[in-house]
Amino acid sequence: MQRIGFIGLGIMGNAMAKNLVKGGFEVTVWNRSPGKCEELKQLGARQAGSPRELMEECSIAFAMLADPAAAEEVCFGKGGVLEGISRGKGYVDASTVDAATSCRIAAAVAGAGGRFLEAPVSGSRKPAEEATLIFLAAGDRSLFDEAVPCFEKMGKKTLYLGEVGNGARMKLTVNMIMGGMMAVFCEGLALGTKAGLDASDILDVIGAGAMANPMFALKGKLISQGNFDAAFPLKHMQKDMRLAVLLGDQLTLPLFLAATANESYKKAKSLGFSDEDFSSVYKAVTS
Numbered sequence: 001m002q003r004i005g006f007i008g009l010g011i012m013g014n015a016m017a018k019n020l021v022k023g024g025f026e027v028t029v030w031n032r033s034p035g036k037c038e039e040l041k042q043l044g045a046r047q048a049g050s051p052r053e054l055m056e057e058c059s060i061a062f063a064m065l066a067d068p069a070a071a072e073e074v075c076f077g078k079g080g081v082l083e084g085i086s087r088g089k090g091y092v093d094a095s096t097v098d099a100a101t102s103c104r105i106a107a108a109v110a111g112a113g114g115r116f117l118e119a120p121v122s123g124s125r126k127p128a129e130e131a132t133l134i135f136l137a138a139g140d141r142s143l144f145d146e147a148v149p150c151f152e153k154m155g156k157k158t159l160y161l162g163e164v165g166n167g168a169r170m171k172l173t174v175n176m177i178m179g180g181m182m183a184v185f186c187e188g189l190a191l192g193t194k195a196g197l198d199a200s201d202i203l204d205v206i207g208a209g210a211m212a213n214p215m216f217a218l219k220g221k222l223i224s225q226g227n228f229d230a231a232f233p234l235k236h237m238q239k240d241m242r243l244a245v246l247l248g249d250q251l252t253l254p255l256f257l258a259a260t261a262n263e264s265y266k267k268a269k270s271l272g273f274s275d276e277d278f279s280s281v282y283k284a285v286t287s
């Protein structure tokens with residue numbers, strides 16, 4: 001049985017790694033805060049001492065890390081993935097980063113004789129737990145083909161988007177839309193309730209028409225209950241908005257609404273909501 005590595009056991013990585021173990025793979029895990037490996041160890045995973053050690057003992061390793069800085073540190077840092085790469089090894093980074101970060105990692109992995117795939121995901125905590133994520137993969141085709149059995153244990157759909165960078169671009173495009181939707185949705189809920197309307201009536205009206213969608217239904221209910229427990233931490237949403245606006249900048253494409261929504265998430269961060277759900281952008285409107 002092939003041994004699969006998993007680096008980064010946060011909200012998403014924890015659930016994804018568990019699904020690999022449940023799916024019958026031999027799994028080795030590593031997380032910066034080592035305590036987060038305990039649950040996986042209970043399920044039978046092995047804990048590596050460093051990303052390097054993990055990469056050395058696995059044929060394919062996945063990573064699910066916070067942001068570009070984390071992805072670079074885990075790859076290029078001391079005891080990092082790059083030190084454990086040798087000919088034929090596969091590294092699949094599922095973190096949401098910008099295309100330039102992915103390309104730097106891809107070049108370094110290829111330079112060390114390995115193969116690289118970026119595979120950011122669409123879907124949040126629940127789809128990660130239920131193995132219904134959508135993978136937006138791009139990069140080495142042979143690694144993609146080999147990794148499909150793993151993707152199938154963690155998700156319901158996997159797209160192959162061609163050259164490295166396209167996965168990041170697709171993910172930022174989709175999340176920019178989601179972040180903008182959430183920001184204006186929160187302003188609408190705040191407007192209606194301050195004007196004296198009942199939040200559940202507003203949600204009923206939205207849910208009955210062409211604007212109905214699972215995100216508004218789920219998050220609308222939680223917001224009106226005052227529940228902002230993180231499924232998708234707000235700091236990561238702001239990172240995605242920032243990277244999407246940066247991509248627009250690089251392409252000289254005006255993104256008026258996304259840029260403004262980014263400011264709402266920045267405001268929410270400054271109010272201390274970084275580690276709450278991204279729907280806590282609502283509190284930046286009402287505070």
Ligand code: NAP
Pocket residue numbers: 007008009010011012013031032033036064065066067069070073074094095096097121122123124125231232233236237
């Ligand atoms: P999270 O719970 O905040 O987990 C982040 C992970 O990154 C943790 O394992 C953390 O380690 C690690 N990390 C952070 N900085 C590091 C560094 N410098 N070196 C090594 N490890 C570092 O985040 P998440 O929600 O799982 O999201 C992970 C990625 O998936 C992000 O890029 C996010 O944008 C993306 N994503 C999230 C969702 C979602 O709904 N949550 C959905 C789609 C995509 P520690 O435990 O030591 O802090």
